Amino acid sequence: MTDADVVGRTVPTTSPETIAALRDVAQRVRWLATAIVDAANRGRPNRSGVKVGGHPASSASIVEVMVALWFHELTRHDRVSVKPHASPVLHAINYLLGDLDETYLPTLRAKGGLQSYPSRLKDPDTVDFSTGSVGIGATAALWAAMSHRYLRSHFDTAPEAGRFISLLGDAELDEGAVWEAIADPAVSRMGELMWVVDLNRQSLDRVIPDIQIERLQGMFAAAGWQVVTLKWGQSISRLFEQPGGADLRTRLEQMPNEEYQRMLRVDSSEIGERIVASGASGELQDLVDRTAPDVLAEAVRDLGGHDLPQLIETFGSLDTHRPSVVFAYTIKGRGLPTEGHPNNHSALLTESQMAALAESTGSSVEDPWRRPVPGSEAAELCARRAAALRRSPHQAAPALPVPPSLGHPYRKPISTQAALGRLLADLPRDAPLAASRVVTCSPDVASSTNLGGWINKTGVWSVEDRRDWFADDAERVLKWSEATSGRHIELGIAEVNLVGLLGELGTTWSRWGERLIPIATLYDPFVSRALEPWSYGIYAGAQSILVGTPSGVTLAPEGGAHQSITTPSIGLEQPGCVAWEPCFPQDLEWTFLHAMSQIGVPGGTSAYFRLSTRPIDPAAAALPEDPDLLERRRRQAVAGGYRLSGHDPRTEDVTLVGVGAIMPEVLRAAEVLSGQGVVAGVVCLTSPDLLFRSFQQRSRRKPGEGSNIIDDLFPPTSPAPLVTVQDGHPHTLSFLAGARGDEIRCLGVSDFGQSSDLDDAYRIHGIDTASILDAALSLMGR
Numbered sequence: 001m002t003d004a005d006v007v008g009r010t011v012p013t014t015s016p017e018t019i020a021a022l023r024d025v026a027q028r029v030r031w032l033a034t035a036i037v038d039a040a041n042r043g044r045p046n047r048s049g050v051k052v053g054g055h056p057a058s059s060a061s062i063v064e065v066m067v068a069l070w071f072h073e074l075t076r077h078d079r080v081s082v083k084p085h086a087s088p089v090l091h092a093i094n095y096l097l098g099d100l101d102e103t104y105l106p107t108l109r110a111k112g113g114l115q116s117y118p119s120r121l122k123d124p125d126t127v128d129f130s131t132g133s134v135g136i137g138a139t140a141a142l143w144a145a146m147s148h149r150y151l152r153s154h155f156d157t158a159p160e161a162g163r164f165i166s167l168l169g170d171a172e173l174d175e176g177a178v179w180e181a182i183a184d185p186a187v188s189r190m191g192e193l194m195w196v197v198d199l200n201r202q203s204l205d206r207v208i209p210d211i212q213i214e215r216l217q218g219m220f221a222a223a224g225w226q227v228v229t230l231k232w233g234q235s236i237s238r239l240f241e242q243p244g245g246a247d248l249r250t251r252l253e254q255m256p257n258e259e260y261q262r263m264l265r266v267d268s269s270e271i272g273e274r275i276v277a278s279g280a281s282g283e284l285q286d287l288v289d290r291t292a293p294d295v296l297a298e299a300v301r302d303l304g305g306h307d308l309p310q311l312i313e314t315f316g317s318l319d320t321h322r323p324s325v326v327f328a329y330t331i332k333g334r335g336l337p338t339e340g341h342p343n344n345h346s347a348l349l350t351e352s353q354m355a356a357l358a359e360s361t362g363s364s365v366e367d368p369w370r371r372p373v374p375g376s377e378a379a380e381l382c383a384r385r386a387a388a389l390r391r392s393p394h395q396a397a398p399a400l401p402v403p404p405s406l407g408h409p410y411r412k413p414i415s416t417q418a419a420l421g422r423l424l425a426d427l428p429r430d431a432p433l434a435a436s437r438v439v440t441c442s443p444d445v446a447s448s449t450n451l452g453g454w455i456n457k458t459g460v461w462s463v464e465d466r467r468d469w470f471a472d473d474a475e476r477v478l479k480w481s482e483a484t485s486g487r488h489i490e491l492g493i494a495e496v497n498l499v500g501l502l503g504e505l506g507t508t509w510s511r512w513g514e515r516l517i518p519i520a521t522l523y524d525p526f527v528s529r530a531l532e533p534w535s536y537g538i539y540a541g542a543q544s545i546l547v548g549t550p551s552g553v554t555l556a557p558e559g560g561a562h563q564s565i566t567t568p569s570i571g572l573e574q575p576g577c578v579a580w581e582p583c584f585p586q587d588l589e590w591t592f593l594h595a596m597s598q599i600g601v602p603g604g605t606s607a608y609f610r611l612s613t614r615p616i617d618p619a620a621a622a623l624p625e626d627p628d629l630l631e632r633r634r635r636q637a638v639a640g641g642y643r644l645s646g647h648d649p650r651t652e653d654v655t656l657v658g659v660g661a662i663m664p665e666v667l668r669a670a671e672v673l674s675g676q677g678v679v680a681g682v683v684c685l686t687s688p689d690l691l692f693r694s695f696q697q698r699s700r701r702k703p704g705e706g707s708n709i710i711d712d713l714f715p716p717t718s719p720a721p722l723v724t725v726q727d728g729h730p731h732t733l734s735f736l737a738g739a740r741g742d743e744i745r746c747l748g749v750s751d752f753g754q755s756s757d758l759d760d761a762y763r764i765h766g767i768d769t770a771s772i773l774d775a776a777l778s779l780m781g782r
Contacts, residue, residue, distance in 0.1 A: 014072070014312055021377035022308050024362075025096065026067040028372060030335050031363040032092035032105070033059040034349060039368070040108040041348055052109050053116075057333035057344040058085035061200040061305070062167060065328055066093060068311035069165070071381055076391050077162030079511075081129035081141040083169050083198065084117040091125060095369070097386040100125035102369050120540050126391075130540035135175025136500070136533045138168040138195070140540070142181050143497075143504035145192050146489075149463055150439065150505070151514050153484035159394060159512050166195045170327075173197065173216060177533065180494040186463045188224030193323035194315075198305065200332035201257040202342065213327060226324040228314060230304025239299050244287030251275055251284065252300065260300075264331065264340030268297035275300075301339075305330035335360070394513035402434045402597040404634065410585040413615035416661075417549045419585035420611060421450030423592060424519075428457050434517070434596065439505055440488045441520040443498045449521035449549055451488065452478045459486035495522055495530035499546070503537020506544035506599070506606070515600035517545070524548030524564040524610060531570060538576040538606050543599045545592075549611035551581075552727030552749060553765055554661045559755035564610075568659075568728035571608040572689045579689035581610040581660040581726075584621040587637045587686050594638045612661035612727075614758070620667055621684075639709040640690030644682040645670060649718035652681040654776045655742075657724040657733060659685040662767055666725055669772035680776065681720065683713050685733075688726075692735055714739045721779035723747065725767055745775040 037054030046052065062083065069080065070093050082090045091114050094100040104124055107113025115122050117132030129144070131137025141164040151158035172178060181187065199213070217227045232240070232249075240249045252260070252275075263274050272288040275296075280288070288296065304310055305328030318324040333339035337353045349357065358365045372378035406426055410419070427435040439461070440451055455478065462482040470476050491497045498520050505518035522530065527548045534546060551564050571579025578595065582588045588611070595607035622644060624630045636642035641659075644667070649655075654673070658666035663684055670680040685691060694710040714736070722744040724733035730748030737744040749765045762768035 021381040024378040027361040029092045030063045031361040033088035035368040036088040036108050039106040043106050055085035059089045060334045060336050061330040061332045062086050062198045064306045071385050072312050073315045075162050076389050079128040080165045081137050082118050083167050084132045087118045094125040096382045133536045134172050135177040136536050138166045139181040139500050141166045143501045147504040163192050170199045177496045180497050182223045189463050191320040195325045197327045199327050200330045202332045220325045226319045229327045231329045233302035233307035236299040236302040244283030247281045247284035261340045268293040271297050303329040397509045397515035403431050406430045410618040413617045414585050415613045415615050416588045416611040417450050417613050419588045425453030438517045443491050444493045455488045461486035461489050495526050499530040499534035502544045503542035506542035509600035517596050517599045519545045521547040524551035525562050527567050543604045543606050545607045547609045550613040551610045553753045553761045554612050554614045556756050556758045556761035560752040563753045565729050565749050568732040577606040579608045580687045582686045583663040590634045590637050614661040637686045639707045640687040641685035644684050649715050651679050652720045653679045655681040655720045655722050657683045659726045662725050662727050665769045668769045723775045
């Protein structure tokens with residue numbers, strides 16, 4: 001074990017009485033966390049035979065870190081992301097602080113009980129960030145800090161915030177999402193960030209090989225972070241000061257992680273022999289000989305991450321002008337019979353081991369949830385900290401009027417991507433209150449996704465004002481003025497960063513009572529790359545709009561590298577989200593404004609828009625001129641789709657169903673069929689997602705409840721063969737066969753594309769007009 005920057009050992013200013021109380025609390029937390037897992041596995045019936053599980057060892061390693069924070073350092077304004085496997089520690093602490101009722105303690109991983117990993121929405125006690133997806137929870141606090149900075153720079157009503165803290169395991173640093181976030185240039189100027197790495201040198205399967213700390217320290221330092229390492233505790237540090245102590249330290253720090261971990265598992269009488277096994281100086285041999293085996297065994301376990309005075313001193317003295325990372329050396333399973341064992345990740349304690357732990361921590365197997373003795377220093381400490389950390393509920397975000405339409409007609413061919421750019425550029429003039437709450441984000445594709453007009457009007461947000469060196473350039477089309485007043489946030493080419501920030505911008509309404517409408521644009525082929533963290537953000541309560549554009553094979557010259565096939569069904573299947581793929585610019589305006597109205601409100605929902613760069617003639621939408629009929633069309637578009645043909649559905653020989661940029665081919669096919677005497681109905685879908693929901697709800701829908709759009713578009717009494725067409729995987733619309741039991745042919749993209757022109761691309765994948773005609777006539781037996 002080697003490191004570069006080790007905090008000096010100075011006498012802590014915290015009183016001995018407080019340190020004693022903290023140690024008492026730490027012992028109680030270690031017991032409670034272990035008892036919570038034990039009760040889940042042995043304390044309730046298990047009729048299924050499926051292991052309940054839990055992580056006592058991962059919890060035990062971080063107990064002192066969390067006790068130092070909650071019972072000494074935190075304020076009510078701080079927000080903490082807790083590593084997934086330490087959820088029992090968080091619940092134990094919340095219990096001692098009066099934030100969790102005792103009845104929940106035996107309910108880990110049970111219905112209605114404590115979640116397997118910290119959950120902001122599903123746990124009954126205070127959880128600042130949902131974690132569980134390794135690496136994503138760690139970065140959430142970083143993006144929350146940036147979101148709060150954005151709020152404070154735009155709204156005087158934004159509440160105060162303190163530090164944003166992430167507690168993560170060292171194995172989490174293997175995740176690329178962590179390093180993408182750390183490397184973002186804006187992060188190096190955010191002094192409110194503090195990460196604490198539980199450096200127990202174990203992952204799920206193994207002891208982490210070799211010694212990686214210097215590499216990790218260097219990577220953080222290179223990104224502008226303050227790097228602090230807590231390696232040894234005060235007890236062994238005193239041993240280091242004795243003759244032979246320097247050699248002891250060198251020997252321990254040069255041990256591979258595996259050798260150190262093995263030493264923890266042997267009898268105390270063997271530890272001295274292992275220390276000098278590879279050769280030792282006379283002074284080191286003398287030091288080992290004159291140190292009692294049990295003292296030596298305790299000394300080699302005395303790591304900085306378990307030293308409460310050092311932790312308190314460190315947390316209180318970190319730099320506030322740049323982010324800080326504290327590498328806290330710990331032992332996985334510290335204080336448990338399984339400590340240091342390479343297979344202790346989810347190992348449960350036996351009954352006899354639980355009894356021994358109860359005795360060593362001053363607890364009771366018979367009364368496992370016993371609190372500190374009333375009037376004791378520990379009890380008084382819990383009461384003081386409970387009062388200090390108590391949060392006042394925030395005010396609900398005020399109502400925000402989002403108009404259903406901006407009222408500007410579309411007369412020339414325009415793509416849905418360009419229509420979005422026009423909508424956002426018009427928003428500050430037509431709906432200034434709504435526009436003031438919009439914040440856009442993009443991973444270096446703002447201009448190519450048509451955000452230029454919006455950016456020119458609102459500017460680019462930065463954590464600090466930056467000089468615009470091109471302000472006097474008359475030839476510049478896209479202005480790029482970076483200031484704290486901007487409303488667009490540009491990130492590097494890192495889609496995971498994009499959706500991480502998007503998720504935290506989408507929780508400001510519930511976290512601080514300040515509503516934002518976050519909108520992110522990225523190339524649709526890369527939605528899959530960003531999907532997991534975006535989905536996890538929705539799970540944690542985020543509401544946002546993700547725009548994937550351009551999509552499908554419609555951007556034909558780009559070929560397979562910029563082609564998205566599966567994204568339509570990804571959107572349809574994503575919980576907490578409505579997926580949209582409008583074709584016409586007016587449909588885009590209506591559906592997008594509707595989606596905006598659902599962001600940042602209780603019961604709201606995220607949205608995913610799949611847009612295109614193909615110009616579409618708005619006249620093909622055949623918008624009604626009558627205001628009432630136009631409003632009916634708008635409501636149908638917002639519900640999921642509408643009929644374009646004027647035929648009575650009862651007269652149709654075949655029904656053509658299209659979605660998105662492919663609608664011109666669908667309409668052309670209907671025209672050709674009509675010339676052949678075939679009555680072809682045309683259905684234009686704006687959201688297959690909403691149509692599927694209507695289909696699923698049909699049998700249980702009560703009168704006046706939910707959308708009946710599936711029956712409006714496909715009347716049950718008017719069956720006809722269906723041809724569905726989409727620039728995406730054909731199975732997305734295959735459920736329509738069950739709407740009436742119709743014969744169906746699903747056309748779409750199911751193979752990688754190649755560079756070509758648009759007509760060739762559509763022919764290659766069988767979504768051109770000729771393919772639609774062939775499918776329709778074949779279904780009719782012609």
